[in-house]
Amino acid sequence: MSEPVVVAESLNVRFADQCVLDDVGFTVNRGEVFALLGGNGAGKSTTLKTFLGTVAPTSGSASVLGHSVTSDSDFIRSKVAYLPESVMLYGHLTGMENIEYFLSLADVKRSASDIEAALKRVALQADTWHKKLADYSKGMRQKTAIALALLRSAPVLFLDEPTSGLDPSAIDEFNQLVTALSEAGSTVFMVTHDVYGACQVAHRIGLLDQGKIVGVFERNGNELIDTEQVHTAFAKRNA
Amino acid sequence: MLFADFYREMRFLSKQRYIVLFLSAVFALSAFAVWSGLHETKLQQATIERLLEKDSVDRENVLAGQGDYGSAAYYSFHVTYSEPSSLAFAAMGQRDTFPWKHRIRMLALEGQIYETDAENPELSLFGRFDFAFIVSVLLPIFVILLLHDLRSGEKEAGRYDLLVASAKKQHKLWLSRALVITTGLALAMLVPLLVGAAITQAPLAKTVAMVLITLAHLLFWVVVTVIAGRMMLARGQNSPRIASALLGVWLLATVIVPVVSDTLINQSITGPNGGEVVLTQREAVNGAWDQPYSVTWDEFLKTHPEWADYTDMESSFDWKWYYGFQQAGDQHAAELSKAYRDTIVRKDVAAGKASLMSPAMLTQRLMSSLASTDISASLAYEQDVRDFHASLRQFYYPLLFKGGEFELEQLADMPLYQQRLSN
Numbered sequence: 001m002s003e004p005v006v007v008a009e010s011l012n013v014r015f016a017d018q019c020v021l022d023d024v025g026f027t028v029n030r031g032e033v034f035a036l037l038g039g040n041g042a043g044k045s046t047t048l049k050t051f052l053g054t055v056a057p058t059s060g061s062a063s064v065l066g067h068s069v070t071s072d073s074d075f076i077r078s079k080v081a082y083l084p085e086s087v088m089l090y091g092h093l094t095g096m097e098n099i100e101y102f103l104s105l106a107d108v109k110r111s112a113s114d115i116e117a118a119l120k121r122v123a124l125q126a127d128t129w130h131k132k133l134a135d136y137s138k139g140m141r142q143k144t145a146i147a148l149a150l151l152r153s154a155p156v157l158f159l160d161e162p163t164s165g166l167d168p169s170a171i172d173e174f175n176q177l178v179t180a181l182s183e184a185g186s187t188v189f190m191v192t193h194d195v196y197g198a199c200q201v202a203h204r205i206g207l208l209d210q211g212k213i214v215g216v217f218e219r220n221g222n223e224l225i226d227t228e229q230v231h232t233a234f235a236k237r238n239a
Numbered sequence: 240m241l242f243a244d245f246y247r248e249m250r251f252l253s254k255q256r257y258i259v260l261f262l263s264a265v266f267a268l269s270a271f272a273v274w275s276g277l278h279e280t281k282l283q284q285a286t287i288e289r290l291l292e293k294d295s296v297d298r299e300n301v302l303a304g305q306g307d308y309g310s311a312a313y314y315s316f317h318v319t320y321s322e323p324s325s326l327a328f329a330a331m332g333q334r335d336t337f338p339w340k341h342r343i344r345m346l347a348l349e350g351q352i353y354e355t356d357a358e359n360p361e362l363s364l365f366g367r368f369d370f371a372f373i374v375s376v377l378l379p380i381f382v383i384l385l386l387h388d389l390r391s392g393e394k395e396a397g398r399y400d401l402l403v404a405s406a407k408k409q410h411k412l413w414l415s416r417a418l419v420i421t422t423g424l425a426l427a428m429l430v431p432l433l434v435g436a437a438i439t440q441a442p443l444a445k446t447v448a449m450v451l452i453t454l455a456h457l458l459f460w461v462v463v464t465v466i467a468g469r470m471m472l473a474r475g476q477n478s479p480r481i482a483s484a485l486l487g488v489w490l491l492a493t494v495i496v497p498v499v500s501d502t503l504i505n506q507s508i509t510g511p512n513g514g515e516v517v518l519t520q521r522e523a524v525n526g527a528w529d530q531p532y533s534v535t536w537d538e539f540l541k542t543h544p545e546w547a548d549y550t551d552m553e554s555s556f557d558w559k560w561y562y563g564f565q566q567a568g569d570q571h572a573a574e575l576s577k578a579y580r581d582t583i584v585r586k587d588v589a590a591g592k593a594s595l596m597s598p599a600m601l602t603q604r605l606m607s608s609l610a611s612t613d614i615s616a617s618l619a620y621e622q623d624v625r626d627f628h629a630s631l632r633q634f635y636y637p638l639l640f641k642g643g644e645f646e647l648e649q650l651a652d653m654p655l656y657q658q659r660l661s662n
Contacts, residue, residue, distance in 0.1 A: 052404045074408055082404035088397035092254055104247045107407040145401075158404070 003030040005156055005187040006051065010060035013046055013211075020046045022211040023060070028204075030155075033178060033188040035198035037234060038208035044191035045085075047208070048160055051189070052082060064156055078106070081152035085161035087145040091134035095124065095144045098133055102148050110151050118147040123173055138165035146174065150181075157181065159190035163197050175201045195234050199227040209237040244415035252419050258385070265381055266427040269373055273435040276328030276369045280439070287320045287340060294318040307645050308638040309558020312345040312631075319343050319627055319656045321620035324611040325441035329432060329449060330371035330603070332612030339617075341624055343656075345635055347568040348628045349520040349576050352621060353513035370432055371610075374453050375602040376493055378428065382460040383485045385420050387468055388478040389413060395478060413465070421461050429453060445609050452609070456602045463488065493599040500593035500600075508589060510582025511575050520572035527564035535560060538567035549640040559639040566632065580618060587614040623658065630654040 006028035013021040021043045028034040038044045049055040050062050053073035062069045064076045089098040099115050110118075119129055122143040133141065142165050149157060162178075163171045178188055178201050192198050198205050205225055207215040215233050217225050252258050298315045305311040321339040343351055390413065393399040406412040429450055436446040464485055471481045527535050536550045543566070552560055594600035607613040634654055 049400065052400055053409075054400055054403055077404055077409070078407060080404060082401055084397065084401050086397050088401075090251075090398070092256070093251075097254075101247070101251055102401070102405045105402070105405045105407070105412060152405075 004028070005030050005032075005065055006034070006189045007063045008047070008050075008060070009062075011047070011050065011057055011062055012059045013043075013050060013055060014058045020211050021050070021057075024208075024211070024213055025060075026206050026213060026216075028187055028189050030187050031182055031185050032204065033182045033190070033202045035202035035205045036189070036191045036208055037193065037195065037198050037205050037230070038191075039193060039234075039237070041210075042208040043211040044193075044208055045160060048158055048189075048191050051076070051158060052080070053077070079154055080156045080158055081149040081154035083142075083145050083149050083157070083159045083162050085164055087138075087141040089133050089141060089144060091132060094130045094132055095119070095136065095140075096129050098144060099148050099151065103151060106152060108152055115147070115151060118150045119144075121150060121177070122147045123170065139167060139170060142166055143170070146177070150177075155186060157186055157188045157190075159188065159192075161192050161194070162190055163192070163194060171197065195231045196227055199225045199230055205230060207233055207237065241411065241415065244411045245418060248412075248415045248419040252416070252423075258420070258423070261381075261385065262423045262427045265424060266430065268377070269370065269428045270431040272368055272370045272373050273328060273431040275367075276331060277435055277438060279331060279367075280323040280328045283323050283334075283339065287318075287322055290318045290320070290340065290342075302647060302650055305645070307558065308635060308649075309561065311645070311650060312558075312562065312635045312639075316342040316344055317627070317631070317656055319620075319624045320658060321616070321623070322658055325439040326436065326445055326449060326610040327612050328435050328439060329369060330606035330610040330612055331367045331369050332371070332603075332607030332610060333614055333617045334612045335367055337614075337617035337620075339620065343624060343628055343631075345562065345565070345628070345631050347520050347524050347565040347572075348625065349569055349572045350517045350524075352624060353517045370428075370435075371603050371606040373428065374456055374606070375599040378424075378453075378457060379460045379489045379493060379599070380486075381424055382421075382457065382464050383482060383489060385424065386417060386461060386464045387482040387485055389417060389465060389468055391468060391472045391476070391478040391481055394472065417461060417465055421457060425454060425457055428457075448609055449606060452602060452605050456598055459598055492597050496593070496597040497600050500590065500596070504586050504589045504593065508582060508585050510585075511579045513579060516572050516576045516579050519575050520568045523571035524564060524568035527567065532560060535564040535567050538570055539563040542566070542570060543636070546636065546640045559636075562632075562635070562639060580621075583614060583618065620658075623656075627654065627656045 004027045006026075008024050008026050011021050011024040012019070024043070024047060026034070026036075036044050036047060046055055050057055051064060051069055053069050053076065056070065065079055067075045069076060090101070093101060096112075096115060096119075099118075103110055103115075116126075116129070119126070124140060124143040124147065128136065128140060133144070136144070142162075146162070149159075157178075159178075163174055166174060175197070178190075182188055182203075190198070190202070202225060204216060204218040206213050207217070207230070214237060217230050217233075219225055294317065298317070301314045301316075302311050305314060319341045321334075323334065323339075327334065341351060388395070390399065393402055402412060403409050432449065432453070433446070435441075436449075467485055467488070468481050471484060476484075532550075532552065540547050540550075546559075549559070550563075590600070591604065594604050604613065608615070631654060634652070638649060
C-alpha cells in the first residue's frame with residue numbers, strides 16, 4: 001500500500017471571502033480505504049468536488065493517479081466511480097435503464113447479466129429492477145448507485161456519505177463490499193460524518209474541521225481504528 | 240463518437256414525457272401556422288382567379304354598350320393583382336397591410352392606388368400567426384424553456400456531480416443533449432414547412448434558404464441560452480433566474496428593439512402619407528372643372544407635347560380634356576407620391592439596419608424577402624400597376640385625340656395586366 005493514488009497538497013479553496021479548505025494535505029495509497037471525517041460545513045464535500053473537478057482549487061494541487069484535477073479531468077473521470085450522498089438518478093427511468101444510461105455516459109460496456117449480477121451483489125430485489133426509479137426508496141436508490149459504481153470497475157471510488165439512508169444490515173453489506181473492493185486493489189476515498197461507520201471500514205481517517213485536517217487516525221495492524229478515540233476527537237471539535 | 244452520444248441522449252430524452260409533449264405542441268403550432276398560411280394564400284389565389292374570370296367578361300359587356308372611346312375607357316375596369324408567391328404561406332409579410340389587388344380605370348391613378356381598404360388593420364399591430372412569426376417570435380421562447388436548465392436543472396435535481404463524474408467527456412454530454420433537443424425542435428418546426436413547400440411546389444433553392452434562416456435563428460438562441468445558462472450557473476444562479484434573464488433578453492431583442500426602432504424611425508424619417516397623395520390628386524382633378532381649359536392643357540402638354548396640335552374641343556365637354564385633367568391631377572400629386580414612396584423605402588432601409596440589433600426582426604425580414612412579401616415586393620407590384628396604367632393611357636390617347644369613329648375592333652389590342660413579379 002505504498003503507491004499514492006489520491007493526493008492533496010497544500011489544497012486551498014476559497015468562495016468569495018470564505019476559506020473553505022485551508023492547506024489540506026493527504027495521500028491515499030492503492031488499495032487503501034481513507035475516510036475524511038467531519039461535521040457539517042467542515043469542507044468534506046468541497047474536498048470531494050475538487051477531486052471530481054466541479055470545484056476549482058484556489059491554490060495547491062489535487063491529483064488522482066498522478067494526474068492533476070485541473071488539467072486532466074477527463075482522465076480522472078475515466079478512472080473514478082462516484083457515489084453521491086443523495087442519490088438522485090432519473091425518476092422516469094427504471095433502475096436498469098438508469099444504470100445502462102450512466103454506463104453508456106462513461107463509455108463502459110456491460111452485458112445485461114453483468115448488470116443483474118451487480119444488482120444482486122448490492123441486494124436490490126429483482127422485482128424492482130424494472131420499476132421506475134421514482135418508486136424507489138432512498139435505500140434502493142443508494143443500492144442502485146452502488147451497483148453502478150461497481151459496474152464502472154474503476155480503480156478509484158469516491159464515496160460521499162455512502163451509508164446515509166441505508167438500513168443497518170445494508171450498511172454491513174456495504175462495508176463488506178468496500179472491504180472486498182479494497183482487497184481487490186481498489187482505492188476508496190470517502191467523506192462521512194459517521195464515526196462508527198468510518199472506523200469499521202477505513203484504514204485511515206482524516207479529521208477535517210473548518211477546512212483543516214486536524215488529526216489522522218490509522219489502524220494498528222489488523223485492528224480496526226478505535227471508535228472511542230476518534231469520537232472523542234470528533235466531539236471535541238464539534239462541541 | 241458524437242453519433243453514439245447523440246443516439247444515447249436521443250433515447251434518454253425520448254423517454255421524458257414533457258419533452259415529447261413540448262415538441263409535439265411545437266409541431267402542432269407550426270403545422271397550424273403552415274396550414275393557416277396555405278389557406279390564406281389559397282383564398283387570395285381564389286379571389287384573384289374569380290376577379291380575373293369576371294374581369295374580361297365584364298369588360299366585354301361594358302365595351303359592347305359604349306359609343307365612344309372616352310366612355311369605353313371610363314366604364315371599363317382592369318383587374319391588377321400580385322399573386323402570392325409559392326412561399327408566401329410561410330411569411331405573409333406586407334401582404335396583410337399593403338394591397339395586393341386593384342380594379343383600375345383610366346382615371347387619375349394616385350387615388351385608385353392609395354384609396355384602398357385596410358383588410359386586416361389589426362394584423363399590422365400583432366402580425367399574422369404564420370411560420371415566420373413562430374420562427375422569429377416564439378422559437379426563442381421554445382429554446383429558452385427547453386434549454387435554460389440544461390445544467391442548472393441537473394444541479395438542482397442533485398445529479399450534476401454524478402453526471403460530470405460519470406461522463407467520459409463532460410462537454411460531449413451537454414453538447415449532445417443540447418443537439419438532440421435542438422434537432423427535435425428544428426424537425427418539429429421544419430417538417431410542416433417542407434410539406435407546405437412541397438404542396439405549393441416552391442423552388443428548392445428558396446425553400447432551402449428558408450430552412451437555413453430558421454436553423455440560423457434557432458442556433459443563435461441555442462448558443463445564447465446554453466452559454467448564458469452555463470455562465471449564470473457558475474455564478475450560483477438557479478434555473479428560474481436563468482430563465483428570467485433569458486426571457487429578458489428575448490423581450491429586449493424581440494419586442495423592445497423593434498418597437499423602439501419603429502418609433503425612432505417614424506419620428507426621424509417623416510414624409511407624406513397616402514391620404515395626402517389622394518387628397519392632392521383629387522383636389523387637382525375636381526378643381527379642373529372650374530378652371531380654364533388652358534390650365535389643364537398647359538399641365539398636360541408638359542409631359543405629352545405630341546398632342547399639342549390636338550387640343551381643340553368641339554363642345555364644352557370633351558373626353559380628351561377630361562382625361563387630360565386626370566393626367567394633370569396625377570402630375571400635380573406626382574412629387575408628393577414619389578416622396579411618399581421614397582419615405583417608405585427610406586424607412587425600410589432604416590428598419591433593415593435596425594434589424595441587425597434584433598434577430599427576430601432580421602429573421603422576419605429575410606423570410607418576407609424570400610417569400611416576396613416584403614416592402615420591395617409591394618412597391619414592385621405598385622410599379623406594375625403604374626406601368627400598366629401608363630400603357631392604358633398610351634393606348635387610349637391616340638384614339639381620344641385623333642378622333643374618328645368608334646370601332647369596337649380598335650379596342651382588341653387594349654393592353655392587359657400581367658404580373659411581372661416572379662415566384
